[in-house]
């Protein structure tokens with residue numbers, strides 16, 4: 001089709017027609033729809049309705065504004081990431097965190113721990129925050145490597161994929177125990193995305209301990225859909241011994257699923 005937008009024919013050779021193909025038409029419509037959705041959800045004065053985008057006229061300005069905004073945010077993040085340098089180079093650290101297993105304690109900053117975790121805030125508050133710099137807090141449930149990853153997350157706001165994969169369950173339990181809701185949210189997203197027959201039982205167990213309803217429902221649903229692979233695996237035996245109440249829930253969910261299928 002002789003589309004005025006996506007044609008590869010030089011402008012001077014094209015006949016004077018202004019028609020566009022269905023792909024470009026749908027693309028333009030979805031760009032306008034997307035921008036209007038962003039404008040409508042953007043926070044603004046309650047009485048002021050956003051100026052909705054009706055044509056593609058302002059799209060390039062909108063994209064430029066978004067790019068400038070994201071560059072500004074990047075600068076702001078770099079400015080705020082000074083704490084991770086202080087952690088890496090151990091500048092003015094004032095607390096030691098001791099992992100459960102043997103291993104050296106890790107120096108950190110009380111202020112950062114108190115800001116990131118409401119539970120740490122309470123622990124440090126109860127000490128009056130006037131304890132000497134050699135103060136030590138024990139985190140018995142984490143080994144040295146897990147504690148290091150938890151701290152890396154608290155200082156940087158994210159973790160490399162390999163560390164997230166390796167420590168996802170201990171990080172999720174720590175996020176729940178120490179009230180770090182952002183980490184909890186990221187762990188849940190990660191577990192939802194990477195659910196497989198090999199890890200669905202672990203996810204269910206963690207979701208149950210952390211009272212994460214959405215994750216638990218998803219894990220149960222996934223287990224029911226992959227019942228044969230999971231229930232006949234060797235892992236299920238040890239899981240059943242440790243979590244009889246979850247096995248009851250799996251059986252019930254499976255029966256409900258079979259019932260639903262037989263009705264439909």
Ligand SMILES: [Zn+2]
Nearest residue numbers: 003006021024
């Ligand atoms: Zn086109």
